[in-house]
Amino acid sequence: MIYIKTREEIELMRESALMVSRTLGIIAKEVKPGVTPKFLDKIAEEFIRDNGGVPAFKGYRGFPATLCISINEAVVHGIPTDKALSEGDIISVDCGVKKNGFYGDHAYSFAVGVVKPELQKLLEVTKESLYKGIEQCIAGNRIGDISFAVQNYAEKHGYGVVRELVGHGLGKSLHEDPEVPNYGKRGDGPKIKDGMVFAIEPMINLGKKNVKQLNDGWTIVTADGLPSAHFEHDVAIVDGKPDILSTFAYVEEALKLKV
Numbered sequence: 690m691i692y693i694k695t696r697e698e699i700e701l702m703r704e705s706a707l708m709v710s711r712t713l714g715i716i717a718k719e720v721k722p723g724v725t726p727k728f729l730d731k732i733a734e735e736f737i738r739d740n741g742g743v744p745a746f747k748g749y750r751g752f753p754a755t756l757c758i759s760i761n762e763a764v765v766h767g768i769p770t771d772k773a774l775s776e777g778d779i780i781s782v783d784c785g786v787k788k789n790g791f792y793g794d795h796a797y798s799f800a801v802g803v804v805k806p807e808l809q810k811l812l813e814v815t816k817e818s819l820y821k822g823i824e825q826c827i828a829g830n831r832i833g834d835i836s837f838a839v840q841n842y843a844e845k846h847g848y849g850v851v852r853e854l855v856g857h858g859l860g861k862s863l864h865e866d867p868e869v870p871n872y873g874k875r876g877d878g879p880k881i882k883d884g885m886v887f888a889i890e891p892m893i894n895l896g897k898k899n900v901k902q903l904n905d906g907w908t909i910v911t912a913d914g915l916p917s918a919h920f921e922h923d924v925a926i927v928d929g930k931p932d933i934l935s936t937f938a939y940v941e942e943a944l945k946l947k948v
């Protein structure tokens with residue numbers, strides 16, 4: 690069942706989404722060679738708790754951390770470790786917050802130092818594929834229109850689109866109906882209506898689409914070992930159009946200052 694949110698609920702969700710956005714902005718300043726994922730996780734948790742939020746992933750089905758940090762061939766659900774980041778890595782940082790009873794859930798993929806041009810391009814195309822999906826968040830369209838837009842854009846660049854993990858509805862639960870796959874056909878799936886909120890999250894592989902899970906029970910990696918990128922926004926349908934509740938502005942400001 691797809692829950693329709695009121696305007697008031699959407700504003701509460703914007704608060705949760707923006708707390709994630711600000712957290713990612715803080716992380717953006719710290720992503721560099723030599724820094725450990727565990728350190729990033731610690732500052733994220735402190736920031737969220739200091740601001741009256743609850744880290745949504747910590748304890749979720751036993752996940753041990755505030756952030757999912759997925760490095761290089763890791764697609765999503767990476768557990769933060771003590772192994773320092775290296776120049777040339779790419780990392781997906783996914784963060785969830787619960788505040789006022791509603792969830793925010795969004796993600797950004799970062800370059801660690803200077804990365805190979807092919808990885809920079811993977812990051813750019815994956816981010817752009819997210820916006821191609823968001824453009825389709827129009828009342829009267831169908832979920833498949835989002836899915837098709839993401840897949841079509843990513844595959845045009847020769848990338849693999851992950852099938853096993855998908856975007857989702859978001860609200861009082863971290864994962865609500867409907868599923869929002871990153872692949873599909875135009876005109877398929879549930880109709881998009883005002884008051885729906887989706888977490889749209891392309892997971893795009895430099896190589897083939899296939900993935901597998903590591904023995905830690907969480908980390909999803911590409912089957913061919915090639916790198917993968919992941920971006921996620923929370924999007925409400927308001928007055929028939931997409932209203933992006935999260936923002937990359939804090940991240941992008943921090944990245945500009947670093948250069």
Ligand code: MG
Pocket residue numbers: 783784794795796890921
């Ligand atoms: Mg997420």
Ligand code: MG
Pocket residue numbers: 794856857888890921
């Ligand atoms: Mg999500």
